[in-house]
Amino acid sequence: MPVLSSQDIEYIAQLARLELTDTEKQRYAEQLSVVFDYFEMLREVDVTDVPETCQVTGLEDVAREDVAVACDVETKKKLIEAFSQKVGNVLIVPGVFEN
Amino acid sequence: MKLNELTIVEAAEGLKKKEFSSVELTEACLARIQERNKALNAFITVCDESALDEAKKADEMIAAGKGSVLTGIPFAVKDAICTKDVRSTGAAKILDNYFPSFDATVIKKIRDAGGVLIGKNNCDTFGHGASNENSMYGSVRNPHDETKVAGGSSGGSAAAVADHMCIYAIGEDTGGSIRWPAAACGIVGLRPSYGRNSRYGIMPMASSFDTVGPMTKTVEDTAIVMEAIAGHDPLDATTVTDKVPKYAEAISHKLTAISYKIGVPKEYMELEGMDEEVKAEIENKIKELKNAGHEIIPISLPHTKYAIPVYYILVPSEDSSNLARLDGVRYGVRATADSLYNLYARSRAFGFPEEVKRRIMIGTYALSAGYYDAYYRLAQKVRTKIIHDFEEAFEQVDAIVTSTAPFPAFGIGEKANDVLAMYLADIFVSPASVAGLPALSVPAGETKAGLPVGLQVIGPRLGEEVVLLVGKMVEKIRN
Numbered sequence: 001m002p003v004l005s006s007q008d009i010e011y012i013a014q015l016a017r018l019e020l021t022d023t024e025k026q027r028y029a030e031q032l033s034v035v036f037d038y039f040e041m042l043r044e045v046d047v048t049d050v051p052e053t054c055q056v057t058g059l060e061d062v063a064r065e066d067v068a069v070a071c072d073v074e075t076k077k078k079l080i081e082a083f084s085q086k087v088g089n090v091l092i093v094p095g096v097f098e099n
Numbered sequence: 100m101k102l103n104e105l106t107i108v109e110a111a112e113g114l115k116k117k118e119f120s121s122v123e124l125t126e127a128c129l130a131r132i133q134e135r136n137k138a139l140n141a142f143i144t145v146c147d148e149s150a151l152d153e154a155k156k157a158d159e160m161i162a163a164g165k166g167s168v169l170t171g172i173p174f175a176v177k178d179a180i181c182t183k184d185v186r187s188t189g190a191a192k193i194l195d196n197y198f199p200s201f202d203a204t205v206i207k208k209i210r211d212a213g214g215v216l217i218g219k220n221n222c223d224t225f226g227h228g229a230s231n232e233n234s235m236y237g238s239v240r241n242p243h244d245e246t247k248v249a250g251g252s253s254g255g256s257a258a259a260v261a262d263h264m265c266i267y268a269i270g271e272d273t274g275g276s277i278r279w280p281a282a283a284c285g286i287v288g289l290r291p292s293y294g295r296n297s298r299y300g301i302m303p304m305a306s307s308f309d310t311v312g313p314m315t316k317t318v319e320d321t322a323i324v325m326e327a328i329a330g331h332d333p334l335d336a337t338t339v340t341d342k343v344p345k346y347a348e349a350i351s352h353k354l355t356a357i358s359y360k361i362g363v364p365k366e367y368m369e370l371e372g373m374d375e376e377v378k379a380e381i382e383n384k385i386k387e388l389k390n391a392g393h394e395i396i397p398i399s400l401p402h403t404k405y406a407i408p409v410y411y412i413l414v415p416s417e418d419s420s421n422l423a424r425l426d427g428v429r430y431g432v433r434a435t436a437d438s439l440y441n442l443y444a445r446s447r448a449f450g451f452p453e454e455v456k457r458r459i460m461i462g463t464y465a466l467s468a469g470y471y472d473a474y475y476r477l478a479q480k481v482r483t484k485i486i487h488d489f490e491e492a493f494e495q496v497d498a499i500v501t502s503t504a505p506f507p508a509f510g511i512g513e514k515a516n517d518v519l520a521m522y523l524a525d526i527f528v529s530p531a532s533v534a535g536l537p538a539l540s541v542p543a544g545e546t547k548a549g550l551p552v553g554l555q556v557i558g559p560r561l562g563e564e565v566v567l568l569v570g571k572m573v574e575k576i577r578n
Contacts (some may be wrong), residue, residue, distance in 0.1 A: 009460070016419060016463040018456055019444035028460055031518050035461060038410045038519060039474060045481050048200040052479035053486060055307055055337070056535030056560070062336035073508065078184075078200035084433035093428055094439045 004029050006037070102127035103263045107320040109549060110266055111168045121171030123156040123181075124266075125215050128173045134220065139240050142257040143178050144186045145218040157213040170213030175265040177253050178219040179226050180311065181300040184239065185216060189302045190224040190234040193431045193450020203300025204335065205311050205328040206473070212327060217265050220255030224452050226276050226304045227418070228252050228381050229524040230514065233454040234532055239283060243550055247508035250280030256314050257284035267315040267324060271301055273308045274410050275503075275528025277305055278540035281314055282503035282553020284485040285542045288314045289321050290528075292561045293535035294339045296325075297332030306337075306415035308532050311393065313553060318571045320347035325467045325563060341561060342514055349564045350571045356404060359569060360394045361385075362496035367527055374506040380544040380552040381502045387576045388500070388569075400488040405481050406530040411522055412465050412478040413533075418455075419462025425450065457518070482544055486534045493559040498569045501527050503540040503553035527555060538562045541570040 009025045009032070020028070071079075085092040105113065111120050129147060136142050150173065154487040156195045157171035170459035176182055179189040179200035183206075202210060210216065223233040231239040231254030238252040241247040242262040249258040257280035260268050272290035281288025289312045296311050301307060313324035329343040363385055368378070378569050389395045394530040427433035427446025434445035451459070465474040492499060504527060514516030514520045536557055543554035554573055 004464075008464075012460050012464050013469070014466065016459045017423075017440070017443040017447055018451075018459060019448040021199070024453075024456070025262055028457060030329070030465065031457065032460060032464065035411065035518060036464075036474075039412055039478075042405060042412075042477050042481050044410050045405060045484060047400070047477065047480040047484070050480045050483050053482040054479060057339055058339055058485070059294070059337065061341065064333065073209060075200045078198070079430075082200070082430040085431060091429065094436065094442055096439055098438070 004032050100262070101259050103266070105266060106305050106316045107172055107266055107323055108317070109167065110172050114127065121154040121157040121215060122151060124171065125173045125217065128217050128265050131262070134491070135262055135264060138245060139242060139258050139536060140221055140237050141174070141186055141239055141262065141264060141461040142218045143190065143221050143236050143255070146216055149185070150215050150217045151565060152186065152362050153215045158213060160213045162489040164399060165327070166213045167327070168323055169209055171215060172266050173215040173217040174209065175218050175256060175259045175268040176206060176258050177217065177222050177268070177270045179222055179267060179271055180206060181302070182216060182219065187219065188236070190222050191238050191450055191452070192456070193425050193427065193446060195429055195432055199299060200301070200576060203311070204297035204332045206300065208328050210267070211484055220253070220259055220268060222255055223252035224455050225422070226252040226271055226273055228537060228548060229275070229521055230281060230509070231255065231280070232511065232515055235452050240511065241508045243285065244508065244548070246510055247550065248283065248511055250283030252276040252280070252510060253314065255282050257286055257288070260284070260286045260314050260316060260331060264468055267313060267320055267484045269311060270314045271309065271311050273304045273310070273533070274414060274532045275525045277312050278503050278528050278555060279316060279524065281540040282551065283508040285545070285551030286314060286316060287318050287321050287539065287541050288312065289325060289539045289563070289566070290330065290531065290537060291563055293536070294337050294538045295561060295563065296329050297335040297338050299332055299334040299475055303421040305414040306421060307417060311358045318539070318567055318574050319347065319350060321539070322350050322567050325331040344564050348563060351569050357396065357566070357568065359497040360396055360495065361569065362398040362492055362499040363366045363482070364394050364398050364400045364492070364501060365523065366400050370526065372505065373502070376546045377502055377504070377506060378553050381554055384543050384554055384573055384576060385416055385500060388572065391572065393577065398492050398496060398499070398531065402481065402484045402488050403530055406485055406525055406533050407522060409478045409481050409485065409533055410529040411461070412474050413482065414416045415458040415462035416465050416475055417462070419459045419466065420460055422455070458486055466489050482533055485530055489534045489536060498565050499557040501555045501557070502571065503527060503555040506547050507550035507552060531557045536560055537566050539566045539570045541571060541573050544577065
C-alpha cells in the first residue's frame with residue numbers, strides 16, 4: 001500500500017507547478033494515499049498479453065498539409081487583448097533564466 | 100403553457116406558424132432565468148442583450164423562409180465549452196476574464212443555424228466532479244429539491260433545462276457529466292460515441308474520453324440536436340468520417356414494429372448499496388419493455404467494478420497534462436510573482452479549486468517516472484478488458500439497459516468530504532465512457548420524495564440510433 005508523505009506531496013506539487021499551503025499538503029497526503037490504495041484492486045486483473053488501449057476510434061495517422069494560415073486582424077486583436085499582462089502588443093513574462 | 104416550457108419541436112412549430120417570435124421565446128427564457136437563477140445558480144453568465152439581438156436576426160431568417168428547426172430556439176451552454184465573445188470560465192477563477200475569440204465547432208454549427216445563445220451554465224470546474232459542488236462559482240441546486248445537488252459536472256445545464264430557463268442545453272461528458280445530472284434533474288442527456296462530435300473548443304479534460312452532447316426535455320429533441328452538431332471536423336483529428344444518420348427521422352418510426360434484444364448486466368443490478376426505490380423503478384421499466392415485446396437478456400460485464408479505478412487513473416493523468424496550459428502566462432488571470440516558477444505556481448494555486456488541484460496531483464504522480472507502469476499502463480490494459488466485455492455483450496444484444504446512477508440526487512454537502520464516495524457516483528456511467536460508447540439517460544420515474552430516477556441505455560460504438568430508439572420507448576412507456 002503506497003503511503004504518501006508530506007514531502008512526496010511537496011515534490012509532486014513542484015512537478016505540477018502548484019503552490020500548496022501546509023494544510024493542503026497534509027490533506028492531499030491523506031487523500032492521495034486512500035485513492036492510490038483503492039487503485040491497488042487493479043492488480044487482481046490478469047492482464048497478461050493484454051494490449052493497452054490508448055484510443056478508441058481506430059483512426060491512425062490523421063494528418064493535414066502543414067500550411068501556414070493567416071490570422072485575421074479581428075482575431076489577432078482579441079488574442080492580444082486576452083494577454084495576461086502586456087505592453088503595447090507584446091506579452092510580458094518574467095525572465096526564464098535568472099541573471 | 101408558457102413559451103419557455105416548450106420543447107424544441109413545439110417551439111419550432113410555433114415559430115414556423117408565427118404564433119410567437121424568437122424574441123418572445125427568448126424573453127420568456129430570460130424572465131425565467133431572472134426569476135430563478137438566484138435560487139438555482141445554474142448560470143455563470145447570462146447573455147441578456149446579445150441573446151435578444153440574435154433572436155431578432157433569427158426572426159428575420161424565419162421570415163425569409165431560411166433556417167432550420169433550431170433557428171430562433173434559445174439554448175444554454177456548459178461554461179467549459181468556448182463561445183465566441185461570450186465569457187467562458189470553465190467555472191475556474193483562472194479564466195474569470197476569458198472571452199474566447201472562437202466558437203467550439205458544435206456551437207458554431209448551432210449559431211450558424213440561427214440558434215440563440217442565452218447563457219453559460221455553471222458546472223464543476225473543468226468538469227471535475229459529480230455534484231457541481233466543485234465549481235468556483237458556487238453549487239447548483241436541484242430544481243426538484245433545492246437542498247439536493249443537481250448532479251455533475253454539467254449540473255447547471257441540467258437544472259436550466261429542467262427548470263425551463265432555456266429550451267435545451269449543450270453539455271460535456273467525460274465520465275458521466277451529461278448523463279448523471281440529466282438523471283438527477285429528470286431530463287434527457289446523450290453522451291455520443293467518442294469521435295462522433297467534434298471536441299474542438301471544448302476545454303480539454305481527458306482527451307481520450309471527452310464528448311459533447313445534447314441535454315433536452317425529450318428524446319426527440321436530443322435526436323434533433325445530435326443531427327445538427329454531429330460529424331467529422333478537420334479541427335478535431337479524432338472525429339470519425341462516418342456519415343451522420345438522420346437521427347430524428349430514425350426515431351419517428353412506429354416503435355411497436357421494432358423488437359430489440361436488450362441486455363441487463365447483473366453487475367449493475369446487484370450492486371451493493373444501490374437505492375431500493377431507484378432499483379425498483381428500473382426493474383419496472385425493464386419489465387414493461389419486455390411486455391412491449393422486447394427480449395430481455397441477462398448479461399455479465401465482469402470488469403465493471405474496475406471501471407472507476409481505471410477512470411480515476413487515466414482521467415486525472417490526462418487532466419494534469421491538459422491543464423499544464425493554464426499557467427497565467429498567455430491568457431487568464433495572473434498572480435503577482437517575482438519569478439517565472441512562482442508565477443505558474445501561484446496563478447494555478449489561485450485559479451484552481453481543490454478538486455482540480457487534487458486531480459493534477461493524482462495525475463502527476465501516476466505519470467511520474469517509476470509509477471507509470473504501475474498505474475497508467477496497467478489502467479490502459481484493464482481499459483482493454485472493459486472494452487472486450489462490451490464487445491462480447493453486443494454480440495448477443497442490441498442495447499444494454501441499466502440505472503444511470505445508484506441513487507437519486509443527494510444532499511448538498513453530504514459527500515463533499517469523502518473523495519471516494521463522490522467518485523463512486525460515476526459507477527454506472529464510467530464504463531461506457533472508458534469504452535467510448537454512446538449512452539443516453541432518460542427519465543424513468545421518481546422516488547416517493549419526488550426525486551427523478553434516470554435509466555441509462557448503452558449502445559455499440561456509433562450506435563446512437565438504437566440508443567435513441569430504446570430511450571424513446573422508455574419515454575413512451577412512462578407517458
